[in-house]
Amino acid sequence: MGDTLIEDPQTFLGNPQGGSEKSSxxxxxxxxxxxSGWKFIDLAELWRYRELLFFLTWRDVKIRYKQSMLGVLWAVIQPTMYMVVFTIVFGKMAKVPTDGIPYPLFSFSALILWNFFAVGIAHAGNSLVMSPQLxxxxxVPRLTIPFASVGSALFDFFIAFGVLILVMVFYFNFSGADVSGVAIRPTIFMVLPLLLLxxxxxxxxxxxxxxxxxxxxxxxxxxxxLVQLWMFATPAIYMSLDETKPVDNVSFAITGGAGAEQLGIDSDSGALELKKSPDVSNTNEAAATSTYSVDVTATVAPQSEAKEFSIWVWIKDLLRLNPMNGIISSFRAALLGHPIPWHELGFSAILVTIGFVVGSLYFYRLEPSxxxxx
Amino acid sequence: MQISFDAASWGVNSDSMTKRIQVENLSKCYRIGHVGSSENGAKYRMLRDVLIDAIKAPIRNLRSGAALGKVEEFWALRDINFEVNQGEALAIVGRNGAGKSTLLKVLTQITTPTRGQATLHGRVGSLLEVGTGFHPELTGRENVFLNGSILGMGRQEIKSQFDQIVDFAGIQRFIDTPVKRYSSGMKVRLGFAVAAHLDLEILLVDEVLAVGDAEFQRKCMGKMDEVAHSGRTVLFVSHNMTAVQNLCPRAILLEAGQLVMDGPSGSVVERYLASFGTLESSRDLTDPTVPRTGTGEARVEKIELLSHKGDDLAAVPMGEGIRIRVKVRAKSDVRSVYANFVLSDSRGDIITVLHGNDSGDCRFDLNSGEEATVECMLPQMNLHPGMYAFNASLRHKGANEPLDRIERAVSFEILPADVFGTGKIPTKAQKIFLVSEWSVATAGSSKNPFRSG
Incomplete structure (x- = not known):
């Protein structure tokens, strides 16, 4: 490592320090x-080693499917099996709300992106200790090693994405399922920047x-x-908590609404499916923040339930710290023509940027050792 | 210790030649934490240890990933200074642990120095291991591209050299077979072939030529020779003193991380071999300064050279017989142990191996703390006059790593003697002699056994 100054041949021509040779x-x-100290990514060096990055990625892809009968099909099987299982558990048994999207489509569209992320970080996390000779x-610039792992996961993503398109075509044209909640809108092009993110x-x-x-x-x-836990903290198999009114709170809301008049918004969300639907529509975004104050003042509701509700709000805010939160729900929204939750997406983008800077700084910090x- | 380097004494006109490598005060310090006190256990730390430390000490712990708390410093390299000119081949010699490999690792940027600086002018390639990054599941062809790109070649460069690489390795038929089905020799050949075709100004080579069969080794040495004489700058680390002297006109000697000698490879090699101890017929090997490798489950405590009659002996007349006797003590229970003695000459070339299992069929079991004495009788030393040494090792069946191994554990001299009874003493530059019977037939003589009829 050292502060490496392997200059690009062209740019270094004519530098007096580069040896007095007139050699061609x-x-x-x-x-x-x-x-010592902190250092950020050496982009010039990474660029010089781009072919290595390509070969390492290519190696990872190759060996993942060598001597396996189904080969690349595994890239499809994994998210598909997840989709089937989650459709049975969450779609049919738990009847998770999906905003009018058929559950298989709902989960698969998000799962392929999630799967890319999960496989990417799992492989990258083990990449260095798995190839100590490198x-x-x-x-070689060590950063290429985890980068290549993410690259090989990206390969899987593209295959799975192809399958997703087939699934969508199937739903639109050949299935009898109700696809009224799904549409192809120009926002579908948001898929690319979201993938980049x-x-x-x-x-x-x-x-x-x-x-x-x-x-x-x-x-x-x-x-x-970590990957397992993270998946449950990500709205891949359920709806983003910001999109839904707190459905699980219906029980609390009913008791709260019955007790006090001030709980306007709170009782609204409870009533979403039952009584006072008209005044909800315009307060969507503000819902989360206003619940705070309501919750504190709700003395009328039975104490234990009020406490539970405040924990719920706390978890909601905590989950917002998950950078994948906004990305996954935006990805699905973009694909299936639902309004993109820009607020959450912006927050996620900031978190991703911070995470990337911190991650690479830490990597470079430890690299010499x-x-x-x- | 003072560094005895003086560029001028080399007749090197530093103005007319290009410096390819300049090393100034290069030092490397390892911190040895006392977390896991076992030899291997100290390599990485459990998060638990860090958390405990983190409570005691500030956060700089996690930041640097370095061991805190009780830390011992170990200087693997200390103020190394040297320069290498364009087209020069420099050998780095020294005992195990002297810092040779660390020096190469610093120069290849694998690890950072603690102090000092090194400047390398030109494209640098390194060969610290043959076939780095080879994946067993990939075919030979795929691995050539992978390995080539790891070593810093571009795809076009590999493509244009591909046929030569495969040719050199001699594995045309198997190039599309997964490498896991290759013999170890084939893997080594392919790995070296890729590295040998790197087009670079500076090549750093660690002890990699010690692998492969004799013929391939010769081929490798030929290639190395070609590289060294093609105007490229080569840094070469080896324990093979013959290779060092053949390839490199100049050598540096490292001892305990310090550069103690820089000069013509002949004299450096001489000093290096002399450092293994003087003529002694018996040597106490319990001294902790004796450099040794191995697991340490059993150790050679003493080695003696005896004459037939049992006298101590450091100088043996040609053709006489000797006995090697070692005292072994076990630290833990060991089974099926045998001793090996490797005979090598003053240049470090191996002459023969006295294998306690294969040629002696002499294995023994030891319980912890028990000791044994192993003796190996050589009725006739068919060696020419000169300095020789035995290295001693203890192995047990089936294990790759020896229990104990000491390079040049005992050295001795072979004295000229009239072994053939002809009154003539054989000339130098030979290693062994064979007992031979001669006859001659001239024309007309009936004594010629080859003439029929």
């Missing part, structure tokens, strides 16, 4: 010295995990667990 070969100079036996999210989290995994092997055990501690 351009000179490059590597200076090796101690490195760290200890040769110098997810790539950055996966790179940020992946590099962070990869570096932590080298230093502390505990993360080997943590990563699968990788070879010594891996």
């Amino acid at each position: 070969r351009s000179e490059s100079v590597t200076t090796i010295c101690p490195r 760290v200890t036996k040769v110098y 997810t790539i950055f999210a996966a790179l940020g989290v992946g590099t962070m995990l990869a570096a932590l995994n080298v230093a502390f092997r505990d993360f080997k055990h943590t990563i699968p667990f 990788f070879a010594d501690i891996i």
Whole structure:
């Protein structure tokens, strides 16, 4: 590492330091010295090693499906099986609200993006410890290693995306299911920037995990667990909590609404399916924040239930810290022609940016010691 | 220790030649934490340890990932200074743990120095391991591209060299077979072939030529020679003193992380080999300064060279017989142990291996704390005059890593003697002699056994 100055041959031509040789070969100079402090991604170096990045990605894809009978089909099978299971559990048994979208379509459209993110961070997190020779036996920019893992997950995503298109075509044309809640709108092009945002999210989290995994092997055990938990914190298989009125609170809301007049909004959300639907429509966005004050003043409601409700609001705010929250619901909304929750998306974009910067800073911070501690 | 380097004494005109590598005060310090005190356990820390530390100490812990608390410093390299000119081949010699590999790792940017600076002018390639990044599931062809790109070649570059690479490795027939079905020799050949076709100004090579069969090794040495003489700058780490002397006119000697000698490879090698101890017929190996490798479950505590009659002996006349006797002590229960003695000459070339299992069929079991004495009798030392040494190792069946291994555990001299009874003493530059019987037939003589009729 050191503060490497392997200049691009062209740009270094004519530099007096690059050896006095008149040789036709351009000179490059590597200076090796101690490195300390923080440093951000060396984009020039990454660019020079772009072919390596490609080969590592290609290797990951190749070996994932070597000597397996179904090969690349696995990229499709995984999200499809999830979709089937979740359709049975959440769609049929728990009857999760989906805003008029058939549940299989509802979950599959989000699951493919989620699956990309989950596979990406899991592979990236283990990438360095899985190939220690690339760290200890040769110098390559180490960042390429977790990046390549995310790249190979991206390959799977594209295959699954193709399947999603087939599923959509099937729903629109051949199934008898009610697809009135689904439409193709111009917002569908938002899918690309959303994918880009997810790539950055996966790179940020992946590099962070990869570096932590080298230093502390505990993360080997943590990563699968983390991915699992994260999935349940992400509105992939249920509706975003911001889109829905707190459906689970219907029971609380009814008791609250019956007790006090001030709980206007609160009782509204409870009444959403039952009585006072007319005045809800315009207060959608403000719902979350105003619940705070209401909740505190709601002395009328039985105490235990009020407490439970305040915990619920707290969880809602906590879940908003999940950068995938806004991305996943926006992705689905863009694909299926629902209004994109810009607010949440903007917040997610900020979180992703922070995560990416922090992840790569930490990676570079630990990088000099990788070879010594891996 | 002072560094005895003086560029001028080399007849190198530093103005007319291009410096390819300049190393100034390069030092590397490892911090050895006392978290896991076992040799391997200290390599990485559990999060638990960090959390405990984090309570005690501020957050800089997580930030640096370095061990805090009780830390011992170990200087693997200390103020190394040298320069290498264009087209020069420099060997780095030293015992295990002297810092050779660390020096290469710093120069290849695998690890950062703690102090000092090194400047490398030109494209740098390194070969610290043959076939880095080879994946067993991928075919030979795919691995060539992968390995090539890891070593820093572009796709076009690999494409244009592909046929030569495959040719050099000699595996045309298997190029589309997964590497996992290759023999280890084939893997090594392919790996070296890729590296040998790197087009670079500076090549850093660690002990990689010690693998593969004899013929391929010769091929590799030929290629290395070609590289070294093609105007490229080569840094070469090896334990093979013959290779060092053949490839590199100049060498540096590292001892305990310090550069102690820089000069013509002949004299550096001499000093290096001399550092293994003087002529002693018996040597106490319990001294902690004795450099050794192995698991340590059992150790050689003493090695002796004895004559037939049992006298101590450091100088043996040609053709005489000797006995090697070692005292072994077990630290834990070990089964099926045998001893090996490797005979090598003053250049470090291996002459033969006395294999306690294969040629001696002499295995033994030891319980913890028990000791044994192993003796190996050599009725006739068919060696030419010169300095020789045995390295001693203890192994047990089926395990790759030895229990204990000491390079040049005991050295001895072979004295000239009239072994053939001809009154003539054989000349130098030979290693062994064979007992031979001669006859000659000239025309007209009936004594010639080859003439029929």
